[in-house]
Amino acid sequence: MGSLFYGDNAEPIQIEDRALAHLKIVIATKLRRNESFTLSWRHPDGEPTGRSTIWLHPSIPLRFVFASPETPQLSREWIENLAHSANSSGGITLVEENLALPESAISE
Numbered sequence: 001m002g003s004l005f006y007g008d009n010a011e012p013i014q015i016e017d018r019a020l021a022h023l024k025i026v027i028a029t030k031l032r033r034n035e036s037f038t039l040s041w042r043h044p045d046g047e048p049t050g051r052s053t054i055w056l057h058p059s060i061p062l063r064f065v066f067a068s069p070e071t072p073q074l075s076r077e078w079i080e081n082l083a084h085s086a087n088s089s090g091g092i093t094l095v096e097e098n099l100a101l102p103e104s105a106i107s108e
Contacts, residue, residue, distance in 0.1 A: 005063040006054055012065070013052075014044055018072045019094060024064050025074070026082045026092060031058045038091030053091070 002020035003012035015023065023039070030037055040053040056062070078097045086092045 001067055003065040005061075005065065006056075007060050007062075013041075013054075014047075015041070015094070017066050017068050018097070020064060020066060021072050022074060022078050022082060022097075023092070023094065025079050026086050027056060027062070029083070030086055031056065031062070034058050037086050039094065040091060041094040 001014050002017040004015055004020065004023075005012050027039070036055065036057045038053050038055055040051060042051045043049060075097060082092055082094075
C-alpha cells in the first residue's frame with residue numbers, strides 16, 4: 001500500500017501502489033503544466049465508509065511513497081482514462097484499473 005502525502009498533513013492518503021504509480025504520471029503531468037484540479041477516491045476498506053476529494057495545486061507540497069521498490073507495469077489505457085477525467089470539471093476520479101469510467105464520470 002502506497003501513501004500520498006499532501007500539504008502539511010502528516011496523515012497520508014493510502015492508495016494501492018499500482019494505482020498510485022498511475023496517478024503519479026497524470027498528477028505530475030498536470031502540475032508540470034501549472035494546472036490545478038481535484039482528486040477524488042472512495043475510502044479503502046478499514047476506513048470509515050465514504051469518499052474524499054482534495055484540491056491539487058502546483059504550490060502545495062506533494063509526496064508519493066511506494067511500499068514496493070519496483071515500478072509496476074503501467075497501463076496506457078488506465079493512464080488515459082485518469083488523464084481524461086483530470087481534464088474534466090469533476091477532476092480525477094480514482095477508479096480501479098479494470099473498471100471502465102462511465103461517460104457521466106468523464107464529462108462532469
